[in-house]
Amino acid sequence: MDLIQLPPHSLRAGQVLTFSLRDAEGKLLVASGQTLPNTPQMQALLARPIWVLAHETKEYQRALAHKMDTMMHQGANLGDIVKVQADYKPDKVQRLDLGEQAAWADLQMHAHSLLRDPNTEDFRGRFQQLHTDAIARLSHRPDAILMFLIFDASQGFERYSARHALLCLALAEQCALKLGWPDDWRLALTQAALSMNISISAHQDRMAAQSDEPSHNQQQSLISHGDRSAKLLAELGAKSELWLKTVCLHHDAGPGPLAGRAPAEQLARLLRRIDIFASRVSPRASRKAQTGAMAARAVFLDELKQPDEAGAAIVKTIGLYPLGSLVRLANGEVGIVFKRGHSATEPMVASLLGKSGNPLSEPVPRDTRLAAQAIAASLAPHELKLRVSMEKLLKMS
Numbered sequence: 001m002d003l004i005q006l007p008p009h010s011l012r013a014g015q016v017l018t019f020s021l022r023d024a025e026g027k028l029l030v031a032s033g034q035t036l037p038n039t040p041q042m043q044a045l046l047a048r049p050i051w052v053l054a055h056e057t058k059e060y061q062r063a064l065a066h067k068m069d070t071m072m073h074q075g076a077n078l079g080d081i082v083k084v085q086a087d088y089k090p091d092k093v094q095r096l097d098l099g100e101q102a103a104w105a106d107l108q109m110h111a112h113s114l115l116r117d118p119n120t121e122d123f124r125g126r127f128q129q130l131h132t133d134a135i136a137r138l139s140h141r142p143d144a145i146l147m148f149l150i151f152d153a154s155q156g157f158e159r160y161s162a163r164h165a166l167l168c169l170a171l172a173e174q175c176a177l178k179l180g181w182p183d184d185w186r187l188a189l190t191q192a193a194l195s196m197n198i199s200i201s202a203h204q205d206r207m208a209a210q211s212d213e214p215s216h217n218q219q220q221s222l223i224s225h226g227d228r229s230a231k232l233l234a235e236l237g238a239k240s241e242l243w244l245k246t247v248c249l250h251h252d253a254g255p256g257p258l259a260g261r262a263p264a265e266q267l268a269r270l271l272r273r274i275d276i277f278a279s280r281v282s283p284r285a286s287r288k289a290q291t292g293a294m295a296a297r298a299v300f301l302d303e304l305k306q307p308d309e310a311g312a313a314i315v316k317t318i319g320l321y322p323l324g325s326l327v328r329l330a331n332g333e334v335g336i337v338f339k340r341g342h343s344a345t346e347p348m349v350a351s352l353l354g355k356s357g358n359p360l361s362e363p364v365p366r367d368t369r370l371a372a373q374a375i376a377a378s379l380a381p382h383e384l385k386l387r388v389s390m391e392k393l394l395k396m397s
Helices: 040-046 054-073 078-083 100-116 123-140 142-153 160-179 183-195 198-209 216-222 225-235 241-249 263-280 292-300 309-318 390-396
Strands: 002-006 028-030 050-053 093-095 326-329 334-339 348-353 359-367 375-379
Touching: 028 100, 100 123, 100 142, 100 160, 100 198, 100 390, 123 142, 123 160, 123 183, 142 160, 142 309, 142 334, 142 390, 160 183, 160 198, 160 263, 160 309, 183 241, 183 263, 198 216, 198 225, 225 241, 241 263, 263 292, 263 309, 292 309, 292 375, 326 348, 334 359, 334 390, 359 390
Parallel strands: none
Antiparallel strands: 002 050, 002 093, 326 334, 326 375, 334 348, 348 359
């Protein structure tokens, strides 16, 4: 990842960022699209060197050049034009490869900002960059990323909508590959997965954080949010009819075979089941997350309790003991599913607790095809009282 250093005092309070601000290690400080507040803390931040992503600066410079060109055509004087010249001078480029945890935390922050406060002027570019970055990360290490995203979703409800969107995108991409769908279908499906709740993102976050069950009024506000999201996306510049129609139908495509349906209905049908799975493995303040096995079994059958292609694609993708879920083995050990196995019921597990219940110094891989290491039970996230080192697990995947 290329970072460009900005000199001190390059930016000013009140400025709306068209790029994200980072520290020297690439950690996100202020997300793109935010307005810099006029606070002592922000003034102190702007008084020292900060960094931006190189690809974001290029976009910013193009926008700035367009603004200056417009001012020239409008007859503005040279002094005014000079004042809007680049707010910074790139003087240092450093190569940085963020680890998976930091990279996905960064993507989550961008998703949170983008989905809660979409802006017509820059939505398409920011959305495309977020989508491209997420798919690229996923394609290199799908098992590791699915493990991380499913486990991360189970650990809390902060930024619920952003977490949910990225998990659904990852599941959609892998399920579409499993089904052998064409590239344009896969693109529309993953775009829909990332954006299907854009009209209720802030509302989702509030409901996830409240200890009471959703009120009648809150439940009513969710009705037809697919239609509202599709309309909002169109206003923000989305052009793909397949993307928009999939968003529109993601709660309305009824049960039955995928064959014979229009393309958008097929995509929406799969997306609905992915949506349900991601919701079940995620806790809210009002309820705990389900076990991975319960969530997988819940989406294997349709509303009529019949197996179908959508449910089968999800289970074939994540397994009946999904990546990132917790299990107890026949030998008494407790671990996390970190890699898909030869069958949906026999994944690779990294043991975290020994048979005595004490933490192991390092995660130990277990092959659940062996009788002594077979999965005996699926556990809910809250049943493991241990801080999990995801860094170590990602190295194993």
